[in-house]
Amino acid sequence: MPARALAAAAAAVLLGATADLAAPAPPAPPIDATRVVEMALEAPRLIDYEGTKVITALRGGRTETVTVAESHKRPNMMRLEYLSPEDVAGRLVVDNGTIAWHYEPRLNMAFEDQTVQQRLLGHDLTLLRRNYLLTLLGTDEVIGRQAYVIALVPRGAGVRRQLWVDRATGTVLRSEDRDPSRGVILTAYFSRVSFSLNLPEALFRFRMPAGARVFPMRTIEGDSMSPAALAKRVGFPVLIPTVLPEGYTFRGGAVSRFGSLTSVYLRYSDGGNLISFFEAPAGSIGWPAFGQPVRVGASTGRFIDLGYFRVLIWEQHGLRVTAVGTAPTETLLAVAGQIDTAREQALVRDVAHRVESDPATVRQLRGEGLTFPEIARTLVLAHQLGTDLGTTVQFVRGTLALREVAQRLGMRPEALRQTVREAVRRASAISPVVPPSGGGRPPAPLPHP
């Protein structure tokens, strides 16, 4: 990707949608795509519903259709009872906002996990608006209800999403995920739905069936640990992606423990999609017996296409690294190939030299999970704006909007926008190569290792 195009993409991402610069919302804002997304995000807090949903997803090389009775009680209780196909009929997921139970009636087994819904209510729209082009396509009718139709198209490569949002309640009545190379990979729609019910809490209380075997599945420790803190916790080095597709940024790290297997879990998000990196000592985990051998940098890895998700496994620096996401195959391969422990220190020194900073600062920011382009952008911006590193990192990561930074600095948003654009252009010229975007063709096969 040419440096100019890269800078333009990065600037677009950092500057975000024009809504970032808009004045405070008037009492009755005109409807636009951003407002519809806000409605959809607010809906779970405001309304109860129960309905029947039909989901069709790409799964293991074929398409599977699942029917589920879905109930939601505000703000964060959920009950899912799967109705078909036969092999999932009766399966239950009950989340009371604290504990999530998964129950398999065929085997009378119950799995207990802590709920992770809290983050749902604290979602961050800034990152989504920065990295996605939100377009209101019009209105449509879904099961006799009027719905706004919006498109969420990533500014970089990745899955685009189309949502049918109920005009009256903000509930997503229908959704469609489209992969650039494979077409539609997931559709979900309500075939029946009832709103404004005050659903009884008892519906969201899991009642353990007699004789059920219970398996605690609390495999995740921590949630927002930095890679540096994780390395101390697990006692092995943690690899941090060197570069990622534009817009993806570190959203938290955790330790995953299951039996004797201890892994580090790094989450990178662009606000709408997620790439997960799991790292474990190579000796503690074997290669899966399936998947396609692929070339990752100078070594071989294994690529597994699960349909909706793609998985890439490779070894680096004595660690087995597994990346999971919906990102295009080429993107995953490029990101994996860029992680090069041998180049890490050289890149630290190089970036420090180019942005006229010290290697210790660059190393510190790496320990917080930033990629090299993000570090270059952070340091150049901090220098030009006179902001402290913490604030600048928040801005680069999208947890602080441009409008908020402008307020803190007492600048006009338009002036700040211009400064950011220049800083990003400069930072992009001195950053390492970014993986190519687009595509998604399956990797070229390699002989079995």
Place this chain on the structure above:
Amino acid sequence: MRLNHHRAGHLLSAYLDGELSPQDAAGVQEHLLDCAACREAYERLRTTKALLGELPPAEPPAEFWAALRAPQAPPRRRTAGRAPAAPDVSIWRGLTIVRRPAWALAAILLVVALAATPLIKGTVDRLHATEIGVDLYVREHAIQMGTGPLADRAYLGLVATDADLVLVGETPRAGAAGP
């Protein structure tokens, strides 16, 4: 009988020890012919068990043999000027077991087995980790993705439960992460 990858993986150790029914053993054998990962796992388990088998017999301490021979030993010399020492009842109580060689052998085997347990368990855990890696990670990813705005949690819940089942050794549904 044709076994799937996960079931065969769980039966490897028993297969190696000859503890399976002829039907299950044939199933494992057939799976091993097709599955490189299980062959590799089988070899690692076999090597571990072979290493354990090659361990030299544990040499009991000298006191053990002394105590074992004690009943046949000549009476202790009397200490001049003192009454003959009474048999040390506490020692005899403690060594009751060594008067029964079968019990002694069983005790030694138990000690060896206990000492080897972590080694075997570690190997079995690693074999299990070989199987569960992808499912565990897809599960974590699906659960985290479900916290994202606008994700379809009904679908992600299905993926997570599929993975839960594989993690506890159950057969995955068709199309789940696996061969």
